Amino acid sequence: MKTPRMEVDLYKIRHNARTLVGRLASLGISVSGVTKSVCGHPDIARAMLDGGVVGLADARINNVQRLRCAGITAPIAMIRTPMMGQVEQVVRTCNTSYNTERSVILSLATAAVRQHTVHNIILMVEMGDMRDGIRPEETADIARQIVSMKGLALRGIGANFACLNNSPPTGANMIALSSLADEVEGKCGPLVDVVSGGNSASLPWAFAARPKGRVNNLRIGEAILLGVEPISGDQIDGLYTDAFSFVAEIIEKKLKPESVTLTSPSLAGLRLARQSEPTEHLILAIGQQDTDTLGLSMPLGVKYVGATSDHLVLQMARPTQDVGRELKFRLNYSALMRAMAAPDITIKLLNQAPRPKVNPPKHSHPNLALV
Numbered sequence: 001m002k003t004p005r006m007e008v009d010l011y012k013i014r015h016n017a018r019t020l021v022g023r024l025a026s027l028g029i030s031v032s033g034v035t036k037s038v039c040g041h042p043d044i045a046r047a048m049l050d051g052g053v054v055g056l057a058d059a060r061i062n063n064v065q066r067l068r069c070a071g072i073t074a075p076i077a078m079i080r081t082p083m084m085g086q087v088e089q090v091v092r093t094c095n096t097s098y099n100t101e102r103s104v105i106l107s108l109a110t111a112a113v114r115q116h117t118v119h120n121i122i123l124m125v126e127m128g129d130m131r132d133g134i135r136p137e138e139t140a141d142i143a144r145q146i147v148s149m150k151g152l153a154l155r156g157i158g159a160n161f162a163c164l165n166n167s168p169p170t171g172a173n174m175i176a177l178s179s180l181a182d183e184v185e186g187k188c189g190p191l192v193d194v195v196s197g198g199n200s201a202s203l204p205w206a207f208a209a210r211p212k213g214r215v216n217n218l219r220i221g222e223a224i225l226l227g228v229e230p231i232s233g234d235q236i237d238g239l240y241t242d243a244f245s246f247v248a249e250i251i252e253k254k255l256k257p258e259s260v261t262l263t264s265p266s267l268a269g270l271r272l273a274r275q276s277e278p279t280e281h282l283i284l285a286i287g288q289q290d291t292d293t294l295g296l297s298m299p300l301g302v303k304y305v306g307a308t309s310d311h312l313v314l315q316m317a318r319p320t321q322d323v324g325r326e327l328k329f330r331l332n333y334s335a336l337m338r339a340m341a342a343p344d345i346t347i348k349l350l351n352q353a354p355r356p357k358v359n360p361p362k363h364s365h366p367n368l369a370l371v
């Protein structure tokens with residue numbers, strides 16, 4: 001089988017999505033499945049949809065295009081504020097976009113009118129992560145502007161937590177977001193349907209026994225895909241953490257000491273003088289171009305020595321596999337994201353759901369092929 005490759009167990013992704021969707025549904029919170037770390041891979045997106053997510057969300061228009069080209073008709077939200085040059089495409093392919101800039105919102109409205117459609121806007125509010133977001137005190141004013149524009153519908157508000165800084169949302173943050181929803185409604189009339197309270201890092205807040213206020217949606221990628229809570233890295237109860245395995249091939253196996261000096265400058269007598277006991281070193285045919293090598297979790301007895309663009313060097317506690325054999329790793333979010341975007345990685349899907357059966361038309365002649 002080809003290496004390097006990513007093995008993706010779609011059953012485990014369906015299970016993780018279904019489990020989170022179920023737990024959050026009982027708290028009145030829906031889940032949008034975030035596909036950006038898998039570059040909008042359509043089969044992985046379908047596994048999320050099969051698990052019950054209400055829609056998909058991605059940060060890049062090319063990923064959305066890929067989902068649409070694969071025939072996915074589910075609602076898709078653009079969760080990064082659109083680039084000016086992409087507003088036409090955003091309106092064409094996404095039902096909703098998250099926005100923070102008046103000028104972009106205006107362009108989206110123009111594009112929507114031109115395309116004879118209505119585009120949904122969710123206003124992203126700065127709640128302390130200091131990445132994207134409008135200042136809370138400006139929100140109601142921008143919301144009022146959106147409500148007055150042709151081509152747009154105000155769908156709700158949202159916030160980011162633990163993206164740029166590493167602090168998860170507090171109960172107070174969520175209460176503030178909820179009151180902002182009330183304020184926006186008070187000032188512009190229409191119901192604020194969606195109050196989107198962040199990403200996988202908001203799960204501990206959601207599962208804690210606290211009032212949820214008006215927060216009724218989370219945008220979840222990492223927890224569905226990797227089964228972990230991003231800040232602690234801990235496994236979430238009942239979820240698979242091994243839906244993805246990264247497989248690479250051993251291309252060199254040698255006994256080598258930690259470091260060496262050359263004994264003789266003349267080539268004929270050249271030797272490596274050990275400065276420590278030699279141990280088995282392996283080189284795998286992957287490198288920084290393929291993934292974040294520091295994000296691979298080393299199996300027991302394997303020590304990470306280092307990586308260059310195309311080589312990963314490992315030290316083995318015991319003699320192991322030969323050249324030509326494979327090693328398998330679990331990975332963190334950063335390693336997953338880079339591997340899924342790397343051109344040399346083959347993706348192998350496991351446990352694909354059977355495609356729904358298409359019944360032949362009732363009156364067709366059995367011997368006639370439809371053209």
Ligand SMILES: *Cc1c(COP(=O)(O)O)cnc(C)c1O
Pocket residue numbers: 034036059079080160198199200201219220221222223230
């Ligand atoms: C990436 C992203 C998410 C999903 O984050 P996970 O940690 O993968 O759950 C949600 N919202 C926004 C705006 C994002 O950029």
